[in-house]
Amino acid sequence: MTTDFSSWSNELLIRTESALEHYLPNAGNAPVRLHAAMRYAVLGGGKRIRPLLAYAAGEACETDPARVTAAACAVELIHAYSLVHDDMPCMDNDVLRRGKPTCHIEFDVATALLVGDSLQSLAFEILSARIEGIDAAQQLNMIKLLATASGSHGMAGGQAIDLDSVGASLTLPELEFMHIHKTGALIRAAVMLGANCGNSRTEAELSGLDHYAKCLGLAFQVVDDILDASASTNDLGKTAGKDAEQNKPTYVSLMGIADARLLARSLHEEAMTALDPYTHNLRLRQLADIIVQRTC
């Protein structure tokens, strides 16, 4: 690593924005309203944590960022589609996202539905175009990984469990099961997709990465719950305090804010330990620090 973390991440954030800009349909092409809404939902906001994780995992597996870009964008598009659908009136019914009106507020509910649907298709379209330096069989594996992480055994399944849990009293293991699917699956996919763009690794290295991603995904959610309970709407760019208001089980409601902070710290440490097989890379470690210490 010859550059500091912020130079590294700034360069990759610019690369990600520019690639997303390029992949998204031109707003001048029909159907213009749908295309404008797709761009609205994806561009100009978002921490791009999943793309950064993909790039960092790619670096851990000694690959060039150029090879990772398609995967980084595909996973971000899946994330963006899930936010658009989650915000809809039939789900969380939220009006604010990334400091802006949510997609169905800025456009309309039917358009938001189609935006989500189209972003999902676009993710797979991007990941099925040939990527230089990655063989076709490997690319098929990557598509399978992303599709599985997105569907009913992954992210969408986690959403379904979340719906069923409103007003219910979950145990901690049940809450963890939900989050491993709802946010964890896509975070793991980001890391494993990035790794898949690189040179092949030993089993120990790959399972280390996977465990890192699992712990980090959970830590991410615990921190999300802490922020929802303690930060302001202004700081978050989305409505704060929604979990308590909607009577949703969270790490904070189940264990209190102090223990939730301890849990985040312990998951963070476990994620770091999982990277022990890697001696040459610290981007994933730096990213874990930032994800756990974030304030918005």
Place this chain on the structure above:
Amino acid sequence: MTTDFSSWSNELLIRTESALEHYLPNAGNAPVRLHAAMRYAVLGGGKRIRPLLAYAAGEACETDPARVTAAACAVELIHAYSLVHDDMPCMDNDVLRRGKPTCHIEFDVATALLVGDSLQSLAFEILSARIEGIDAAQQLNMIKLLATASGSHGMAGGQAIDLDSVGASLTLPELEFMHIHKTGALIRAAVMLGANCGNSRTEAELSGLDHYAKCLGLAFQVVDDILDASASTNDLGKTAGKDAEQNKPTYVSLMGIADARLLARSLHEEAMTALDPYTHNLRLRQLADIIVQRTC
């Protein structure tokens, strides 16, 4: 062709149902409500026109049905997801589909949203698992074809144009543009996916297939409009007369039912002519007859 059409189609319908049954998540696995709703939305109904088109195109390209099954099911899952989302209150707000309550009526709107999302993911999951006899690069092409046909430049884009057209006075070319996307894109994808499972063809053969599919897709929609205006809800298994009630532009509203029937006949003939480069196969011709002459 050693068997008659109904033996051929019955065998492939059984193959399709059994494969869909196998691909869909077990309703006993968590999240059970989502998985039950996914199965409800896909199984036990549907004419399976797209899978049959894929098999027929596969036969035209001299491939074994076993090689086509994944593609046939993937395209049917995309179709099934689009029906679930189209029926939702923010779109067509329909309560009846395939003679049963629509997914959001039988379950709930949030679940229907996740069902559609998960079925789309599942389609790509299926198409990214290795298919014996098809090389990985070819499979990537197939995924790209399906993703493009599903997204904002295909089916979902057609839906968006449809939304914008309610209450508007479209010209015939505008109506055609909408349907080429809304229903046409996926019908073409079904045919081209089936062809992609087979041996490589000449340019003339492939463009013949594509033109066949384009004409058939439009004919399918013209017949749909005629049936909506003339058949009963009971015969259709979905609410009849919705187009006129919702003031939607259709071939019937734009040109009258008699001219719409003539148009369907002429598109049918054009589809047949497009198959001229093929001398050895008639399944696609038989399917076109059935699609244009259907009464429900």
